Amino acid sequence: MEHLDEPLTQRGGRYGEAVFRPEQAGEGERIDFGALAYDDVTLARLRALGAGPGWRCLDVGAGTGTVSRRLLDEAGVTSVLAVDRDVRFLTERPAPGLDVLEADLTAPDFAPGHFRLVHARFVLMHLPQRDRLITALAELVAPGGVLVLSDAVDLTSDRAPGTPYTTVMRAMWQGLRATIGTDVSWVPSYPQLLRGTGLAHVAAEIHVPPLLPGSPISRFWADTWERSRAAMLATGLVDDAAVDAAVRYLDSDACAALSAGMLTVWGWKPGKPA
Numbered sequence: 001m002e003h004l005d006e007p008l009t010q011r012g013g014r015y016g017e018a019v020f021r022p023e024q025a026g027e028g029e030r031i032d033f034g035a036l037a038y039d040d041v042t043l044a045r046l047r048a049l050g051a052g053p054g055w056r057c058l059d060v061g062a063g064t065g066t067v068s069r070r071l072l073d074e075a076g077v078t079s080v081l082a083v084d085r086d087v088r089f090l091t092e093r094p095a096p097g098l099d100v101l102e103a104d105l106t107a108p109d110f111a112p113g114h115f116r117l118v119h120a121r122f123v124l125m126h127l128p129q130r131d132r133l134i135t136a137l138a139e140l141v142a143p144g145g146v147l148v149l150s151d152a153v154d155l156t157s158d159r160a161p162g163t164p165y166t167t168v169m170r171a172m173w174q175g176l177r178a179t180i181g182t183d184v185s186w187v188p189s190y191p192q193l194l195r196g197t198g199l200a201h202v203a204a205e206i207h208v209p210p211l212l213p214g215s216p217i218s219r220f221w222a223d224t225w226e227r228s229r230a231a232m233l234a235t236g237l238v239d240d241a242a243v244d245a246a247v248r249y250l251d252s253d254a255c256a257a258l259s260a261g262m263l264t265v266w267g268w269k270p271g272k273p274a
Contacts, residue, residue, distance in 0.1 A: 015126040018179050019228045022086045028064050030223040031089070034122070035066040036216035038262055041207045042121060042150065043070050045264055049146050051075045051117055058115040058140060060105055061123035064089040065098065071117075072097045081112055105133060114142040116273060121150040121262075126182050131193065138197035143271025147199060151187045153206060153261040165211070165257040168225060168246035171238040175231030190265040199267030208261040211250065217259050218250040 016022055020030075046067075051057065055077040059068045062082035071077045072095060079097045082090050087102045094100075103110055105120075106127060118140050124130050134149070141147050154173055156166040176182035195202045209217040225232065225243055232238055249255055 013180055015180050015182070016086060019176070019231060020224075022088055024227070026223070027227075028089045030220060030227065031063045032066065033216045033220035033223065035064065037209045037220060037259075038121070038150075038207070039066050039070060041262065042067055042264070043074060045205070045266075046071065046117065046119065046148065047075050049117075049148065049266060051077055054078055055116040056142075057081070057117040057119065058112060059083065060118070060120040060137065062090055065093060065095075067119065067121065068098055069093070069095050077117070081115070083112065105136075110136065112140070114140055114145075116142055116145040117148065118145070119148045122152065124149065125151040125184050125187060126176075126180060128181055130186065134190075134193050135197050138194070138199055138267075138269070141199075141269040142274065143269050144273035145269050146266050147194065147197075147269070148264065148266045149190055149194070150262050150264040151190070152184045153187050153263045154184050155208065155258040155261055160258070161256075163255075163257050164242065164246040164249040165255065168232065168238055168243055169221075169260070171232040171235050171242075172225060172228055174235045174237065175228060175233075178234065179228075179231040184260075187263055190263060194265055194267040197267070198270070200270055202265065202267040204263060204265040206261045206263050209259050211255050211257055211259050213251045213253065213255065218255075221259070222247045222250055 053076045057071055057077050057080045059080055059082045062068050062084050065082050068080040068082040071080050081099045081101055083101045083103050085104050087100050090100045118137050124133055138147050156169045160166050191202050191204050211218050
């Protein structure tokens with residue numbers, strides 16, 4: 001299994017720098033389209049795991065903070081520390097019980113404390129040294145607490161039917177890997193990696209949102225392709241016409257394809273909660 005541990009400068013940049021810059025107009029809306037597609041599933045899982053009153057939670061790579069706020073509003077957790085490298089979207093929408101920390105998960109001194117719930121969604125897939133980061137996140141889980149990780153699973157295999165969507169998605173994954181190191185090929189190994197940290201009762205599930213015209217996930221992908229268009233074109237797999245055709249395909253009744261899935265894996269820290 002390849003871990004892409006080479007320096008980021010050899011690939012060109014990081015998420016939020018080379019692509020998906022937070023200062024770019026509309027980036028918060030793009031993130032929120034993804035939230036609309038996945039938040040209900042995420043919150044249902046976190047609540048099923050017991051997140052509720054008395055829980056102190058850490059939300060890593062919190063983005064616009066939709067999961068953090070719903071943990072407070074719907075699950076009734078005591079507090080959430082929302083962490084991101086750029087917190088402009090988090091500070092725009094303060095909420096009681098929500099603390100915000102601008103920090104880098106990959107920094108050696110990242111140690112915000114211990115939490116009953118440690119959650120990260122669509123974060124590790126963009127980062128190198130993933131084994132180390134999973135171990136570091138597991139160390140932040142308090143005894144009796146749970147680590148929950150979610151990342152994308154690519155369903156556009158070589159045997160998937162050829163459509164404008166699958167052609168452009170393959171170019172997107174390759175372009176993002178070359179530009180910022182995004183790699184989803186190792187995501188199915190999450191259960192084994194969590195178990196290797198000493199977590200117990202490890203389990204997993206996958207959710208694939210439907211690609212329907214005008215749906216949040218379709219709008220998310222169309223916007224994501226636009227913002228990563230240069231990286232996609234650099235692969236040589238697509239040209240501008242192919243990207244434009246895929247955007248039209250997403251918004252048509254002819255669309256019949258599988259979105260990327262969201263694999264969620266969780267594991268418990270042995271011991272009793274304090």
